[in-house]
Amino acid sequence: MALTQRVIDWQNRGRSVDFRGHRIHVFEQEGEGLPLVMLHGFPSSSYDWQPLIDRLEGRRILAFDFLGFGLSDKPRNHVYSLAWQADLADELVRSTFPNEPVSLLAHDMGTSVATELFARDLERKLGFDIDGALLFNGSIVLAKASLTRSQKVLRSRFGGLAAKFSSERIFKREFGAIFSPDHPLSPDEAADQWSLIGYNDGRALGHRLIHYLSERERLTDRWHGAIRDWKGSLNLAWAELDPVATTSVLEALIELRPGVPVKRLPGLGHYPQIEDPDAIAAALAEAEAGRASG
Secondary structure, eight states: OOOOHHHHHHHHTSEEEEETTEEEEEEEEOOEEEEEEEEOOSSOOGGGGHHHHTTOTTEEEEEEOOTTSTTSOOOTTOOOOHHHHHHHHHHHHHHHSTTOOEEEEEETHHHHHHHHHHHHHHTTOOSSOEEEEEEESOOSSGGGOOOOHHHHHHHSTTHHHHHHTOOHHHHHHHHHTTSOTTSOOOHHHHHHHHHHHHGGGGGGGHHHHTTHHHHHHHTHHHHHHHHHHOOSEEEEEEETTOSSSOHHHHHHHHHHSTTOOEEEETTOOSOHHHHOHHHHHHHHHHHHHHHHHO
């Protein structure tokens, strides 16, 4: 599938690196201050961060596409796991910012990669130091989430067929439904996202990539324990009109970590970094200022 020109322009701002024999798309911005590492969600890619990155000029940033997503390789027979994606994150952070602490920003599936990094930090098995983290709109407590129809089908025994016969029309309808009414999915954004999913024949992988939801169930004790016990500075931001990672997920996270600072984002849906990147930029600035003063 052909990429849109906007995505090609984004691709040209990055580079490809090798990790365990696979090409990974990486965006790196030079600048000053504490490095910021961005972890994207399902089914999208680091392209989600472009509106926010454009508002963080002069900030050192690392964003990349997880294996199977966006502009990275999409091997058909790979066993996709968040542990593998966490290995990728660990290596990229260590090689990009050697011996430096970083700030994490994670959305959706990326929040579970972040919790795996927290767990490894607790075990003293993480290759870098996390100065602090801001997580937003990820269904970490899966029992409190409300999965989309597409997610449910991809997890079913018909998932392979559903992925194979997915269409742009169905994607636009399902993806658009998780945006807020006041910030709807634009036709350009929909075209960009669909072209990224289809790149490298990625449409057929949806039922494999969705496996991360089963990992959230299987590794509940590990990842919920990491939220509860991690000693680092953790903040949450939450778009309150998210129909998937609902505010019920947020309340469950607050139960796991009482007193965690929360920035509520009224009027926004599942992709606040696309819908209102200024709101996420402000939440990030507030979280990092709080760490510095605390």
